[in-house]
Amino acid sequence: MSKAYQIKVNYAGVGELLKSDEMAALMQEYAQQIQQKAGDGYATDVFYGNSRVMASVYTETQEAAKDNLENNTLLKALGG
Numbered sequence: 001m002s003k004a005y006q007i008k009v010n011y012a013g014v015g016e017l018l019k020s021d022e023m024a025a026l027m028q029e030y031a032q033q034i035q036q037k038a039g040d041g042y043a044t045d046v047f048y049g050n051s052r053v054m055a056s057v058y059t060e061t062q063e064a065a066k067d068n069l070e071n072n073t074l075l076k077a078l079g080g
Contacts, residue, residue, distance in 0.1 A: 015051065018051065018052035018053065019048060019051075019052060019053060020053075023052070023053045024046050024048070024053045027046050027053050027054065027055035028044065028046045028055060030055065031044040031045075031046065031055035031056070031057050032044055034057045034074070034077045034078060035057050035077075037076075037077035038057065038064075038068075038073050038074055038077040039064075039067075039073070040061075040064070041059060041060055041061035041063050041064025041065075041067070042057055042058065042059055042060060042064050042073075042074070043057070043058060043059075043060040044056065044057050044058075045058070057074060057077070059074075
């Protein structure tokens with residue numbers, strides 16, 4: 001027979017992890033991978049929100065914006 005297990009989440013610890021410098025470095029790494037797949041004219045940014053570190057990849061030039069609009073470049077770089 002299986003035993004019942006109880007898991008207690010340390011919410012303060014999870015929150016600390018989501019705001020850590022290590023998480024920021026990981027997010028930057030993933031954002032740069034997506035930027036490289038997208039090509040020239042795209043840039044990345046990592047920023048701290050209220051509850052976690054976030055990263056974004058965005059168009060930096062008009063050519064990249066047009067490319068993304070016509071070809072869904074960022075979505076494809078994400079694997080979607």
